[in-house]
Amino acid sequence: MDYTKYKQYPPVKLDNREWPSKKLDRAPLWCSVDLRDGNQSLPIPMSINEKVEFFNLLVEMGFKEIEVGFPSASETEFNFLRKLVDDNLIPDDVHIQILTQSRDHLIKRSFEALEGVKNAIVHFYNSTSTLQRKVVFKKSKDEIKEIAVSGAKLIKEMSKNFSGNIRYEYSPESFTGTELDYAKDICEAVMDVIKPTPTNKLILNLPGTVEMSTANVHADQIEWFCKNIKDRDSVIISLHAHNDRGTATAATELGLLAGADRVEGTLFGNGERTGNVDIINLGMNFYTQGIDPKLDFSNIDKIVEIYSRCTRMTVGPRHPWAGNLVYTAFSGSHQDAIKKGLEAHNNSDSHIWEVPYLPIDPSDLNRVYEEIIRINSQSGKGGVAFVLENSYGYKLPKSMHPEFSQIIQKITDKTGNELSPEYIFSTFNSEYLEVDGPYRLLDYTINTSSLETKISAKLEYKTDKIDISSFGNGPIDAFFNAVKKVISSDIKFHDYSEHSLTEGADSKAVAYIGMEVKGQIIFGVGIDSSINTASIKALLCALNRVE
Numbered sequence: 001m002d003y004t005k006y007k008q009y010p011p012v013k014l015d016n017r018e019w020p021s022k023k024l025d026r027a028p029l030w031c032s033v034d035l036r037d038g039n040q041s042l043p044i045p046m047s048i049n050e051k052v053e054f055f056n057l058l059v060e061m062g063f064k065e066i067e068v069g070f071p072s073a074s075e076t077e078f079n080f081l082r083k084l085v086d087d088n089l090i091p092d093d094v095h096i097q098i099l100t101q102s103r104d105h106l107i108k109r110s111f112e113a114l115e116g117v118k119n120a121i122v123h124f125y126n127s128t129s130t131l132q133r134k135v136v137f138k139k140s141k142d143e144i145k146e147i148a149v150s151g152a153k154l155i156k157e158m159s160k161n162f163s164g165n166i167r168y169e170y171s172p173e174s175f176t177g178t179e180l181d182y183a184k185d186i187c188e189a190v191m192d193v194i195k196p197t198p199t200n201k202l203i204l205n206l207p208g209t210v211e212m213s214t215a216n217v218h219a220d221q222i223e224w225f226c227k228n229i230k231d232r233d234s235v236i237i238s239l240h241a242h243n244d245r246g247t248a249t250a251a252t253e254l255g256l257l258a259g260a261d262r263v264e265g266t267l268f269g270n271g272e273r274t275g276n277v278d279i280i281n282l283g284m285n286f287y288t289q290g291i292d293p294k295l296d297f298s299n300i301d302k303i304v305e306i307y308s309r310c311t312r313m314t315v316g317p318r319h320p321w322a323g324n325l326v327y328t329a330f331s332g333s334h335q336d337a338i339k340k341g342l343e344a345h346n347n348s349d350s351h352i353w354e355v356p357y358l359p360i361d362p363s364d365l366n367r368v369y370e371e372i373i374r375i376n377s378q379s380g381k382g383g384v385a386f387v388l389e390n391s392y393g394y395k396l397p398k399s400m401h402p403e404f405s406q407i408i409q410k411i412t413d414k415t416g417n418e419l420s421p422e423y424i425f426s427t428f429n430s431e432y433l434e435v436d437g438p439y440r441l442l443d444y445t446i447n448t449s450s451l452e453t454k455i456s457a458k459l460e461y462k463t464d465k466i467d468i469s470s471f472g473n474g475p476i477d478a479f480f481n482a483v484k485k486v487i488s489s490d491i492k493f494h495d496y497s498e499h500s501l502t503e504g505a506d507s508k509a510v511a512y513i514g515m516e517v518k519g520q521i522i523f524g525v526g527i528d529s530s531i532n533t534a535s536i537k538a539l540l541c542a543l544n545r546v547e
């Protein structure tokens, strides 16, 4: 790999840069470019119906500025905008943005497409980078500036006959490959034509058409531009990052710290090559800092579904905030910490979300808790217990966690597979609840006095019938003593817990009993509508498991 053929991106000379000590305190103005930059990069561009469905999704999510296409590029693009207008699909508070090159015939066609739009943003661009000036246009700086200026003049002229409200956006395309002072010069030349004011601002979009530097250099460029452009209060500085280096999110966040006001991007970062900046990623980053993102991501699975179907792209399972594995823990120590964190959160009065390994509450995105902990050979006892409790309501005592998780781990080690909650529960059932013999309870009676409890029970052992009885300080203690006396003197009582499994008149109790046999702890579980019977069944279950 010959790295010597690449040159390093130069730093920006910026004295007293301020962005490193700023903090983000509000969401930027958002503009979705899914239907244009996202669409133009798809192997199979969206059909008109798919674009309509996507447009409706963007509106539902709260976008107020939507770049709907490049209507002068093709009939499909043109007709899509016409459909939005003719079918009255554009809410009054949504601005429809279109893109055009700064070329006369394309500008004219764009205005035809915009006929009837109430609130329009006409976005025009030409490439200004040193490289494109040299190899694509073969024009001088002044000639390239003239492309922008003449486009601006035509747009200004044409808007005189436009019936709706109109705003303008200019992009010195390939800004990241353009000298800063030249980008400022060309933008100011456009401003001289458009004549923006603080109440009628021009959007100056500074695209990272190709991401070429580290995010801090990008931030320096934006801060320099914001500080040096004339009439700063008459322009909106917009960012449009691509993700060539995989740092579009960082570049945009630092660009906002550096003074930008607006962000163009796409859902899940669809777009040319490695994509545009991902607005879901950015918006959720705001949300998780306690800042209103001004976009609604709450139905994330629906957003993923519509996006994937319309674009034929996929959302990776590790995709920030949205992937289907991003709120899931397989590994034991993570599961243990999440389980404890959720318990602490549920028992706390604080509104603040603080759970280890879960930077947000997945239910905010309508993700269900059952998905958080999944079981494979990397999982630990806390995770297995979490699944049983969350999916089936069984609160295994902590002392029982190692026993059952070892049973599960043997299976995961052997199969190498993930185990579903259903499989874990059926293993729990067969290991404890369906244990039937060799000891079986046939009948029992309890007599309680103020001093002690007497229990008499009839058991079946294989084909034999056994009568046992004894005293204790309660029914469980009495039954245990009876078992010890008649069946096995080797056992010691270790652990007991119970809880109700269901609520209401037909509620059931579940009891867990651990007993020590020759230094080993063995658990049994019993269920019954009577807590005494559930406990006796649990003890017999443990005894049967010893056998």
Ligand SMILES: CC(=O)SCCNC(=O)CCNC(=O)[C@H](O)C(C)(C)COP(=O)(O)OP(=O)(O)OC[C@H]1O[C@@H](n2cnc3c(N)ncnc32)[C@H](O)[C@@H]1OP(=O)(O)O
Residues within 6 Å of the ligand: 037, 040, 070, 072, 073, 074, 101, 102, 103, 106, 125, 126, 127, 136, 137, 147, 173, 209, 272
């Ligand atoms: C970074 C971005 O994402 S920018 C958006 C890019 N999106 C798209 O291009 C999608 C839609 N584009 C298209 O359908 C077509 O490219 C069109 C309709 C815009 C133009 O079509 P055509 O003119 O037939 O083809 P093409 O794009 O190859 O034109 C290139 C010519 O336009 C010139 N050109 C390119 N951009 C501009 C501009 N902003 N202003 C003036 N001239 C330009 C080129 O120098 C070249 O000139 P040449 O023919 O003298 O060599």
Ligand SMILES: CC(C)C(=O)C(=O)O
Residues within 6 Å of the ligand: 037, 099, 125, 171, 173, 174, 205, 207, 208, 209, 210, 240, 242
């Ligand atoms: C037209 C511009 C904004 C663009 O898409 C880019 O530079 O990436």
